[in-house]
Amino acid sequence: MFSFGTRNVGIDLGTANTLVYIEGKGIVLREPSVVARNTKTNEVVAVGTAAKEMLGRTPGSITAIRPMRDGVIADYETTVAMLKYYLGKALGTRGAKPYVTIGVPSGVTAVERRAVIDAARVAGARDAYVIEEPFAAAVGAGLPVMEPTGSMVVDLGGGTTDVATISLGGIVSSRSIRMAGDKIDEAIMTYVRQKYSVLIGEQTAERLKMAIGSADVEASEDMEGTTARGRDLVTGLPKTIEIKASDVADAIKDVIAEVIVAIKETLEETSPEIAADVIDRGIVLTGGGAQLAHLDEVIAEATKVPVFVAPEPLDAVVIGTGEALKSIDVLKNN
Numbered sequence: 650m651f652s653f654g655t656r657n658v659g660i661d662l663g664t665a666n667t668l669v670y671i672e673g674k675g676i677v678l679r680e681p682s683v684v685a686r687n688t689k690t691n692e693v694v695a696v697g698t699a700a701k702e703m704l705g706r707t708p709g710s711i712t713a714i715r716p717m718r719d720g721v722i723a724d725y726e727t728t729v730a731m732l733k734y735y736l737g738k739a740l741g742t743r744g745a746k747p748y749v750t751i752g753v754p755s756g757v758t759a760v761e762r763r764a765v766i767d768a769a770r771v772a773g774a775r776d777a778y779v780i781e782e783p784f785a786a787a788v789g790a791g792l793p794v795m796e797p798t799g800s801m802v803v804d805l806g807g808g809t810t811d812v813a814t815i816s817l818g819g820i821v822s823s824r825s826i827r828m829a830g831d832k833i834d835e836a837i838m839t840y841v842r843q844k845y846s847v848l849i850g851e852q853t854a855e856r857l858k859m860a861i862g863s864a865d866v867e868a869s870e871d872m873e874g875t876t877a878r879g880r881d882l883v884t885g886l887p888k889t890i891e892i893k894a895s896d897v898a899d900a901i902k903d904v905i906a907e908v909i910v911a912i913k914e915t916l917e918e919t920s921p922e923i924a925a926d927v928i929d930r931g932i933v934l935t936g937g938g939a940q941l942a943h944l945d946e947v948i949a950e951a952t953k954v955p956v957f958v959a960p961e962p963l964d965a966v967v968i969g970t971g972e973a974l975k976s977i978d979v980l981k982n983n
């Protein structure tokens with residue numbers, strides 16, 4: 650069916666991270682979704698990890714951009730540049746153009762979906778197909794999505810948290826809320842500014858979250874704190890402060906509460922049969938946010954349903970898009 654050299658590629662174009670999967674090879678690339686450009690010439694200066702280090706540290710001549718916001722394309726040109734770079738890096742410049750499947754959050758508009766397909770084509774895809782991210786995440790987490798049984802997945806990314814129940818190959822109920830990693834980082838920045846009068850950067854906030862963050866305020870009382878550096882708002886000078894684990898837990902508890910509301914609402918919308926299946930099989934957490942300490946326990950407590958973190962939470966969506974490549978002929982005919 651395919652001409653020699655045609656390759657199928659799955660892409661997780663996330664707000665925080667982009668991953669590329671090549672059929673037959675597996676995951677070949679994991680990089681932050683960040684691009685640094687020269688502000689005068691518009692030339693791309695760095696992409697991925699190197700560009701992420703520049704965030705918040707650029708001189709006037711360079712700007713570091715996260716082209717995806719809230720799970721969708723916010724800066725089309727930069728998204729194309731990033732995809733082109735990553736496809737080149739993953740596949741090399743020779744060979745036939747690849748067919749690509751890309752994950753998009755559930756509930757994106759037709760225009761947003763179109764933009765993703767166009768961006769992939771302009772970046773060098775022979776053709777592109779989209780797959781709903783929670784579905785891809787469920788496939789990647791190994792849930793029995795094609796069977797007549799209800800599965801539930803919660804994908805906590807940088808821009809959105811996507812919640813879905815799935816049965817017989819389709820999404821039964823879903824929610825996509827703009828409450829995820831970025832909102833958690835912002836909440837930490839705000840909290841530190843208000844409590845300590847110190848301004849910390851986004852990257853520092855993210856590091857605090859990963860190092861000492863907890864979804865459970867009570868449990869955080871027994872966790873170790875750490876230090877953070879920022880700018881003292883009173884003196885205007887750099888300052889190092891001690892941050893307690895309970896500070897971070899306190900800062901982020903409202904975002905966690907919203908995620909729990911979305912999960913409960915999604916459960917309420919399913920049929921009793923699917924709700925019963927979910928009680929039996931539990932809820933599976935994917936995405937980077939699934940790694941937040943005590944998140945699984947807090948969700949289990951609030952929903953009275955067992956909760957599991959997927960084995961490789963950051964890889965679930967791209968593995969799912971990779972699996973979807975096996976049925977790309979079906980997608981092509983749609």
Ligand code: ADP
Pocket residue numbers: 662663664665666667805806807808809829830831855858859862935936937938939940941942962963
């Ligand atoms: P996206 O699909 O939107 O690109 P990812 O699934 O790659 O997002 O997850 C990235 C998000 O997960 C970021 O907001 C990051 O800060 C967060 N994250 C990564 N590791 C952890 C951790 N250990 N604890 C809490 N959040 C984490």
Ligand code: MG
Pocket residue numbers: 661663664782804805806807936966
């Ligand atoms: Mg994601």
